Amino acid sequence: xxxxxxxxxxxxxxxxxxxxxxxxxxxxxxxxxxxxxxxxxxxxxxxxxxxxxxxxxxxxxxxxxxxxxxxxxxxxxxxxxxxxxxxxxxxxxxxxxxxxxxxxxxxxxxxxxxxxxxxxxxxxxxxxxxxxxxxxxxxxxxxxxxxxxxxxxxxxxxxxxxxxxxxxxxxxxxxxxxxxxxxxxxxxxxxxxxxxxxxxxx
Amino acid sequence: xxxxxxxxxxxxxxxxxxxxxxxxxxxxxxxxxxxxxxxxxxxxxxxxxxxxxxxxxxxxxxxxxxxxxxxxxxxxxxxxxxxxxxxxxxxxxxxxxxxxxxxxxxxxxxxxxxxxxxxxxxxxxxxxxxxxxxxxxxxxxxxxxxxxxxxxxxxxxxxxxxxxxxxxxxxxxxxxxxxxxxxxxxxxxxxxxxxxxxxxxxxxxxxxxxxxxxxxxxxxxxxxxxxxxxxxxxxxxxxxxxxxxxxxxxxxxxxxxxxxxxxxxxxxxxxxxxxxxxxxxxxxxxxxxxxxxxxxxxxxxxxxxxxxxxxxxxxxxxxxxxxxxxxxxxxxxxxxxxxxxxxxxxxxxxxxxxxxxxxxxxxxxxxxxxxxxxxxxxxxxx
Numbered sequence: 001x002x003x004x005x006x007x008x009x010x011x012x013x014x015x016x017x018x019x020x021x022x023x024x025x026x027x028x029x030x031x032x033x034x035x036x037x038x039x040x041x042x043x044x045x046x047x048x049x050x051x052x053x054x055x056x057x058x059x060x061x062x063x064x065x066x067x068x069x070x071x072x073x074x075x076x077x078x079x080x081x082x083x084x085x086x087x088x089x090x091x092x093x094x095x096x097x098x099x100x101x102x103x104x105x106x107x108x109x110x111x112x113x114x115x116x117x118x119x120x121x122x123x124x125x126x127x128x129x130x131x132x133x134x135x136x137x138x139x140x141x142x143x144x145x146x147x148x149x150x151x152x153x154x155x156x157x158x159x160x161x162x163x164x165x166x167x168x169x170x171x172x173x174x175x176x177x178x179x180x181x182x183x184x185x186x187x188x189x190x191x192x193x194x195x196x197x198x199x200x201x202x
Numbered sequence: 203x204x205x206x207x208x209x210x211x212x213x214x215x216x217x218x219x220x221x222x223x224x225x226x227x228x229x230x231x232x233x234x235x236x237x238x239x240x241x242x243x244x245x246x247x248x249x250x251x252x253x254x255x256x257x258x259x260x261x262x263x264x265x266x267x268x269x270x271x272x273x274x275x276x277x278x279x280x281x282x283x284x285x286x287x288x289x290x291x292x293x294x295x296x297x298x299x300x301x302x303x304x305x306x307x308x309x310x311x312x313x314x315x316x317x318x319x320x321x322x323x324x325x326x327x328x329x330x331x332x333x334x335x336x337x338x339x340x341x342x343x344x345x346x347x348x349x350x351x352x353x354x355x356x357x358x359x360x361x362x363x364x365x366x367x368x369x370x371x372x373x374x375x376x377x378x379x380x381x382x383x384x385x386x387x388x389x390x391x392x393x394x395x396x397x398x399x400x401x402x403x404x405x406x407x408x409x410x411x412x413x414x415x416x417x418x419x420x421x422x423x424x425x426x427x428x429x430x431x432x433x434x435x436x437x438x439x440x441x442x443x444x445x446x447x448x449x450x451x452x453x454x455x456x457x458x459x460x461x462x463x464x465x466x467x468x469x470x471x472x473x474x475x476x477x478x479x480x481x482x483x484x485x486x487x488x489x490x491x492x493x494x495x496x497x498x499x500x501x502x503x504x505x506x507x508x509x510x511x512x513x514x515x516x517x518x519x520x521x522x523x524x525x526x527x528x529x530x531x532x533x534x535x536x537x538x539x540x541x542x543x544x545x546x547x548x549x550x551x552x553x554x555x556x557x558x559x560x561x562x563x564x565x566x567x568x569x570x571x572x573x574x575x576x577x578x579x580x581x582x583x584x
Contacts, residue, residue, distance in 0.1 A: 003322035049319050058324030058349035061383045108380050110410025110432045117380050121426045122226040131219050138212060146211055153218040157225065163377035164423045166222070173381055 002161050006062035010053040011043045013063050013174075016071035019078035032079055062161040064168060065152035066097050066175040069144060089144040091186070092137070094179040096145055101176030104167060120165035127166075232417055232426060233397025234471040235443030238553070239496050249579035250558075253532075256296055256305050256570040262286055263294075264547075265389070266562035266570045269333040269341060270554050275299050277367045278562055279311065279331045279343060280570050287352070289314055293331045293345050295367060298572065300556070305572070311370060312361065317347055320372040321359065324349050329356060334392035336400060337420060341367050344376075344402065346387050354408040355384045360422045376402075378416055378424050384408055389489050390440040390451075391552070399425070401472060403451070405437040411456050413439035415472050430475045433457075436464050438489045442500060442523075447471050450523045452490050452502060453478060461485045461508040465523055483517060483526060484508045491549035494522075496557065498577065502526070503549035503561050514546040514563060516580065529580055532561060532573055541566020 018024075018039050024032045043053040063071070070093070076084035085093075108117040119126035130149065137145040152169035155161065161168065256266075260282035268278040276298040283291030293312040296305045318325040329346035336342050341363040346356045361373040378386040385408030393401040400418040405411070411434045417426035430439050435457025443449040449472060453464040462480035483504055488511050491503040499518040506515040506528075514533040517526040533546035549563040558576055565571035 007322065049315075050322065050324065054322055055324040057322070059382070061377075104380055109408065110406055110412040110429075110434070113429055113432050115414075115427070115429045118427050118429075120380075121424075122222075122229040124223065124226045127219065127222045127226055130222075131215075134215055134219075138208075138215060141208075143207075143211070146215065150211075150214050150218050153222055157218070157221045161377075162375050162423075163383075164419075164425050165377060165380070167380050168377060168383075 002062070002159070005160050006057050006162075007044075007051055007053045009063035009068055010056040010060070011040060012068060012075065013060075013071045014043055014053060014056060015039055016075040016078075019075055024078040025081045036075075036079065060174060061172065062163070062168070064170055064172040064175055065148045065155065066093065066171045067178075069093070069148050069151070070175060070178060073144075085144055089142055091183075092140070092142045093145050093148065094183050096133070096137075097171055097175050097179040098183060100171050101173075101179070104171070105173065105176065117165065117167055120167035122166075130166075130170075229425070230397060232471065232473065233395035233399055234446030235401075235449050236394055236396055237443050237445050238494050247578050249576065249582050251573065251575040251579045252303060253571060253573040254303075254305070255565060256280075256562075256572055257308050258282060258294075258569055259308060260284070260294075262288075262567055263570050264564050264567060265330040266548065266564065267330075267332045267391075267550050268298075268552060268560060268562055269335065270552070271297070271366045272339075273366075274555065276554065276560060277333070277341070278305075278570065278572070279333055280562075280564075281328055281331060281345075282308075286567075287327050287329075287348075289327060291328050293328060293343070297367075300554075300558070300574075311343065311367075312345060312373070314347075317345075317359065317373055321347070321375055323375075326350065329353065330388055332388045332391060332402075334400065335394060336362070336422070337394065337398035340364050342392060342400065342422070343370065344388050344392065345373075350384075353387065356387045356407070357383050358386050358388055358402075358404065360418075362422065374422055376416070376418070376422070376424050378404060378414070378427060379406065381408065386414075387438075389438040389548070391550075393441060393443060395471075396446060401441070403430075403439040403441050405439060405453075407437065410434045411437045413437060413451070413453055413466075415439070415441065415475075428472055428475065430466055431464070431478045436478050439466075440490060440492050441472070442492050442494050444494060444522055448522075450500070451475070452481075452492050452523075454487060454489050455480070455485045456487050459508065461487060463490055463502070463504055467523075481523070481526070486510055489548045491551035491561065491563075493551045493553055493559070495553055495559070495577065501529075501551060501559065501580070503532070503551050503563070505547060506531070510544075511547045512544040514549060516561075518581070530575075532563070533565075541568065543567055546571075 073085040156169040263282040266280040292310040294308045331345040358376040359373040361370045390403035402416040413430035415428045419425045436453045438454040439451045441451045463483040463485045464478040466475045466478040488505045505511045516529045518529045543566045561573045
């Protein structure tokens with residue numbers, strides 16, 4: 001079961017990347033659906049005894065709730081031309097992912113004796129901090145961030161993936177890299193736009 | 203957020219977090235170590251030592267491990283293929299009969315193709331196996347696999363056997379790292395803890411090199427972990443428990459010279475470990491093997507040099523690793539039979555129920571060698 005869910009997550013992720021790479025929203029609606037359907041079939045087609053998506057799974061593991069939410073949002077936009085996620089909501093999720101990643105990954109790679117990844121094994125302290133952050137997001141009306149925590153928490157309780165660590169259901173390095181890249185790109189765009197506005201008119 | 207949706211989502215938050223808190227409250231407290239029996243069978247007081255090469259059909263072999271079977275025989279595992287990291291590398295097994303002193307023909311337990319098919323993900327190569335038993339008496343075989351890159355891209359898998367190693371379950375992937383679950387490997391023997399869970403010494407090789415103790419539940423899933431060291435110079439922990447709370451662990455050293463075997467200690471059943479320190483024993487960035495002999499001293503097998511793996515020696519400690527005396531040499535320049543490539547490494551040390559000590563190690567990267575001896579031989583050396 002966990003393998004099927006992991007492979008399904010990888011299929012969703014691959015479709016989102018493909019839709020982005022092909023700029024699918026610029027094509028006819030029928031063409032968009034046909035391309036995604038064909039890609040889904042290809043990703044599930046066996047290659048060397050495994051679905052093609054299982055090779056992606058071999059490299060990246062099982063996608064977290066944050067990655068799935070961002071991939072689903074991106075895919076929805078490329079498929080319909082309409083944004084599924086409000087920009088403010090997306091930005092809040094990206095900041096949350098970056099903050100969590102900066103806390104988790106450097107320490108998890110062995111730079112200090114402290115290992116925040118161990119908190120993911122049913123630590124009441126971790127759960128309380130996560131609850132406080134989720135309630136703050138709920139109060140601020142950040143539906144997407146709340147949804148990511150709920151989906152990740154439910155999947156963890158159900159043992160949907162191979163991991164028994166809550167961190168793995170909430171974020172993963174792909175979400176962290178994407179969030180960091182997106183925020184840096186947004187910051188750069190803002191900077192360029194401000195400079196252009198300040199430039200003297202000749 | 204609309205009013206209704208807002209309250210529905212708050213209810214969902216309450217439900218999910220109630221579940222998370224229940225899971226946290228339900229989590230059992232980690233069990234303690236299980237020390238070796240106070241005394242083994244007396245055995246012969248006449249010194250006894252035998253050594254032989256295990257059967258092997260592959261060009262290259264490495265990283266032996268073994269477990270005693272219910273009938274007193276020994277089942278060994280190692281990985282072999284055309285070269286380390288080659289796609290044809292498989293985990294092999296062979297059984298030693300103490301009665302006639304022979305090893306059975308080798309047989310593959312896990313191939314790359316089988317692991318790939320049963321783990322539902324691409325696998326590029328297989329690596330270190332380690333063997334042990336779980337609370338139910340099943341044989342547990344942990345082995346390393348890599349999907350992308352070199353050994354820094356490793357993950358650990360577990361397969362079990364209910365018939366003493368004749369047949370094996372489909373493997374399960376252990377998740378032990380948040381970073382694509384890569385860079386966790388095994389070398390030291392798994393420990394059965396007093397609560398029936400398994401303590402698995404593991405280590406990381408991506409960016410940092412450090413040791414960890416993973417805790418596995420009855421289903422073989424990682425449910426906790428403790429860092430044994432940090433930084434980029436310690437790996438391959440071998441844990442030797444003395445009591446339910448006390449243990450010492452030895453690690454390979456990969457840092458700046460002088461190369462020395464590292465030691466760290468725990469006095470709270472592995473919940474915390476002391477800062478690793480260098481022992482007086484040299485270490486050429488190579489694995490060590492150790493065991494607390496029943497009712498007696500601590501035995502360590504190690505490469506007795508700082509720069510090469512050309513000698514493999516045994517040292518004894520009567521004060522649980524504080525001081526050492528050299529006991530015997532298993533491999534050195536004066537040995538009559540030397541391997542074509544003088545590398546004697548990755549020792550696996552264990553004591554059987556009869557009191558005999560077994561050391562399995564890589565012999566010139568081309569064979570696995572098995573040495574079996576008794577306490578009289580070990581303590582009658584230098």
